[in-house]
Amino acid sequence: MGVPKRTFLYIARHYLKNFLILLIGLSLAVVFIDFLQQAQRLHGGANRKILYAFYTWEYMVALIYPLVILMAMAWTQISFIYRNVFVSLFSFGFGRRQILIPFLASGVLIYLVFTGLQMTSFAYGQDRARMILHADRYKDALNNLFFKYNDSFVYASRLDPLHKALLRGMIFEVKKNQVVRTLRFDEARFHDGEWIAPRALVRSKRFDTEGELTGFEDKELKNMILLKGYRPKVFRKIYEGGTFSLVDSLAALHLLKKQGLSADKVKAILYNKVLTPLFALAMMVIFFYRTPLYHRFVRKEQLWTALLGSALLTWALLFALFRLGMNGVIDPDLGQTLPILILILYAWRLDRRIRRQEAPLARLRGNGAQLG
Structure with a gap:
């Protein structure tokens, strides 16, 4: 009934x-x-x-x-x-x-x-209130970033979430505990789920048949794709702390698990x-x-x-x-x-x-x- x-x-x-x-x-x-x-x-x-x-x-x-x-x-x-x-x-x-x-x-x-x-955006009420209350603390919170990406380590001097830009960065590709290639860029912008550097300088190590280092090879690449999956908002929340919306939580969880990093906070x-x-x-x-x-x-x-x-x-x-x-x-x-x-x-x-x-x-x- x-x-x-x-x-x-x-x-x-x-x-x-x-x-x-x-x-x-x-x-x-x-x-x-x-x-x-x-x-x-x-x-x-x-x-x-x-x-x-x-x-x-x-x-x-x-x-x-x-x-x-x-x-x-x-x-x-x-x-x-x-x-x-x-x-x-x-x-x-x-x-x-x-x-x-x-x-x-x-x-x-x-x-x-x-x-x-x-x-x-309702989920970010606490973070927005903190940004108003502690404006000086959050002003330069995204400088000098260093993080892991797949088998590489990435450094960027600044992340600008408003313009979706990474400034003055370097990527160190590592194999068997050795840096085999470095990539330097002045700016990379986020578009359609990936970061694109209009101009990137790549330095690769050259090895002989026995695995000994013989020199370096330098070249310049245009519109190079970098850091797939690192969305600016997720990027920012991982480094600033604070909370996530449900959509950003799932994106951050996927990203951190893919990189083999602890996702307990998310x-x-x-x-x-x-x-x-x-x-x-x-x-x-x-x-x-x-x-x-x-x-x-x-x-x-x-x-x-x-x-x-x-x-x-x-x-x-x-x-x-x-x-x-x-x-x-x-x-x-x-x-x-x-x-x-x-x-x-x-x-x-x-x-x-x-x-x-x-x-x-x-x-x-x-x-x-x-x-x-």
Whole structure:
């Protein structure tokens, strides 16, 4: 038996209203406190301060929305319990699983919306706020780059992400721990997934049949293709630090794995954006099934403290695991995925138990409908 449309919309509307109130209120409160703390360090006109507040708000909304999903769940549950909404729904023959569906569907919708936003510039709110706050620190952050590319090592004096240009660079090709060729360029520009140097000077070593060095060969090449796959934005984020959008996370992950470099930081960011918020959906199920739905069995203060405390504790633990994964202290593949998997399995077990308990009642309702 499904959930009637009117009932579904009634529950979802109340939940989403509480979610928006809590999300806007909490995020603006945190932004206001942060703005007061940083006001003395924000130089420039009003536009600069407004942008800082807006970018900080974007970051805070993305950070706390899983927690707000649970806070809105707790608020709505307590409100329905004290208004006897659940009792009324049970009297109409609804089971717990049917009442849970609107809550869970609303949570999934919120998760999908914010995951979609993480594919856009919304994901870079924190980085943009930091750039406004620490303008001097970020001004020369991309000078003197040195990194690995396949079997080569690359040096560039400067990366200009705005114009998608690498300036005054050298590439050292290595075989068997020896430099066999060097490539020097004054400028290379990014186009269609690759860097192109209009003019490059190549010096190659010449060897005899016994492998002894006999000399060097110099030549000049036009429009030489370099560094396939190093997108400017990914390039910048790897060296500056900060976060990634989902699209850039996947690109950076592919690039770092291809180069044989550690991708723990990128994986930690990717898991934090996609996997970690799922804990809120799992705990929605746990909250609903583990909470008494009758007024006489509930004390509002104790229930609110228990629900909010468990939500905050779980959220804080997962955020700590994310930071440890970013710093390489733990393996993100294990440290960030295992707690989520445990919560999902526990929620599934609770749902399965409720399904078995409600199965006889569902059959009776079905038989009654047929007799009628």
